[in-house]
Amino acid sequence: MSATDERPDDGPDGPGDRPPTLPRSALLSGVALLATGLVMALAGGEAWSGVTRLVVDLGLATLVAVPILNVVGVMAIEWQRRAWVFALAAGVTLLMLALNVVWKS
Amino acid sequence: MLAGIGAGSFGALLGLGGGVFLVPMLDVGLGLPFRTAAGISLMTVVATSSFVSLDANSRRFVNPRLAVALLTQTVLGASLGRLLLPLLSDRVSGRVFGVTALVVAVVMLHRLRRRNVILDPQVPLGRLGSRFHDPDSGADVGYRVDRVPLAMGLALLAGVLSTIVGVGGGVLLVPALNSWCGVPIRAAAATSVLMIGVTAVPGVIGHYVDGYLTLPVLETSAVLGVLAGSRLGFWVGARSRVVVLKVLMAAILTAVGGVYLFAR
Numbered sequence: 001m002s003a004t005d006e007r008p009d010d011g012p013d014g015p016g017d018r019p020p021t022l023p024r025s026a027l028l029s030g031v032a033l034l035a036t037g038l039v040m041a042l043a044g045g046e047a048w049s050g051v052t053r054l055v056v057d058l059g060l061a062t063l064v065a066v067p068i069l070n071v072v073g074v075m076a077i078e079w080q081r082r083a084w085v086f087a088l089a090a091g092v093t094l095l096m097l098a099l100n101v102v103w104k105s
Numbered sequence: 106m107l108a109g110i111g112a113g114s115f116g117a118l119l120g121l122g123g124g125v126f127l128v129p130m131l132d133v134g135l136g137l138p139f140r141t142a143a144g145i146s147l148m149t150v151v152a153t154s155s156f157v158s159l160d161a162n163s164r165r166f167v168n169p170r171l172a173v174a175l176l177t178q179t180v181l182g183a184s185l186g187r188l189l190l191p192l193l194s195d196r197v198s199g200r201v202f203g204v205t206a207l208v209v210a211v212v213m214l215h216r217l218r219r220r221n222v223i224l225d226p227q228v229p230l231g232r233l234g235s236r237f238h239d240p241d242s243g244a245d246v247g248y249r250v251d252r253v254p255l256a257m258g259l260a261l262l263a264g265v266l267s268t269i270v271g272v273g274g275g276v277l278l279v280p281a282l283n284s285w286c287g288v289p290i291r292a293a294a295a296t297s298v299l300m301i302g303v304t305a306v307p308g309v310i311g312h313y314v315d316g317y318l319t320l321p322v323l324e325t326s327a328v329l330g331v332l333a334g335s336r337l338g339f340w341v342g343a344r345s346r347v348v349v350l351k352v353l354m355a356a357i358l359t360a361v362g363g364v365y366l367f368a369r
Binding site: 020023024026027030031034035037038041042052053056059060063064066067068070071074075077078083086089090092093096097099100101103 | 148151152154155156158159169170172173174176177180181183184187299302303305306307309310311313318321322324325326328329332
């Protein structure tokens with residue numbers, strides 16, 4: 001096997017310079033929701049506390065989705081490259097995260 | 106928010122996520138209960154990871170295969186951490202974290218000049234190795250990942266620590282990958298920052314379900330502050346020398362370890 005064949009990927013080494021659209025949108029949405037929640041918490045006080053909590057929780061949940069979407073992206077890339085071991089590792093990670101969401105929730 | 110900006114700057118700069126800085130700031134500085142500080146810190150770790158992992162400069166250094174190989178261990182460890190969480194007191198958690206921080210700082214300083222890069226493009230890099238353009242040497246460099254079982258064991262430990270003490274696990278992963286597994290510090294930091302957000306998810310869910318995330322003003326301020334600080338930290342990181350990053354990291358780890366071992 002030549003040195004070229006031993007390269008870790010058949011394609012580019014990293015995930016590419018351009019960020020994927022979905023995680024980027026989730027990050028921006030999460031930040032917007034958290035900023036809105038902060039303004040509501042500071043301006044609205046107790047009267048808006050229920051709605052504020054909902055907005056903050058939604059912002060936190062959207063933000064938590066970003067790393068999960070990153071793993072989905074890696075799994076998709078490795079699947080396309082037919083690197084089954086790494087695609088499976090990403091899939092196992094997603095499964096464990098899903099179990100964490102279900103557990104005690 | 107100021108604590109968040111500081112934590113985010115150092116977190117993005119060193120690939121740690123910022124939890125190692127924010128937990129002492131919230132716990133020791135603001136007097137919050139350790140578990141609340143840990144829960145908020147884990148949220149900021151997710152924020153830093155999300156922001157930096159989408160940054161074009163960071164993505165050049167990320168090794169996605171190494172990340173998913175180790176994520177199976179860190180997420181498993183973080184899930185085990187959720188089981189341990191109710192069994193450990195804040196004091197024990199803090200001591201464990203203090204010891205870990207000091208050990209990692211010593212290892213970091215011991216291997217200060219180690220850069221791990223392979224300049225010869227013909228050298229095989231193995232299944233987990235990778236290549237990137239190294240700003241320090243101005244050349245395209247490669248690296249192999251050595252001692253993979255050790256890396257996996259440490260990833261498991263990093264996951265457990267993540268949930269218990271509210272850090273992303275980068276505090277253990279970055280020095281370990283760099284000093285023991287042959288990964289250059291920039292690649293270790295970028296790969297770690299992708300991983301820590303995922304690793305923090307079980308801990309965030311655990312702290313949320315257990316009722317430790319109930320302070321919307323503090324949570325949003327810390328997360329937004331960390332996001333602002335991440336941009337600053339990454340800008341500084343791209344213009345810093347590797348040795349300076351390592352010394353800075355070791356100094357901060359020593360200070361944090363000292364606080365939790367001797368001042369708490």
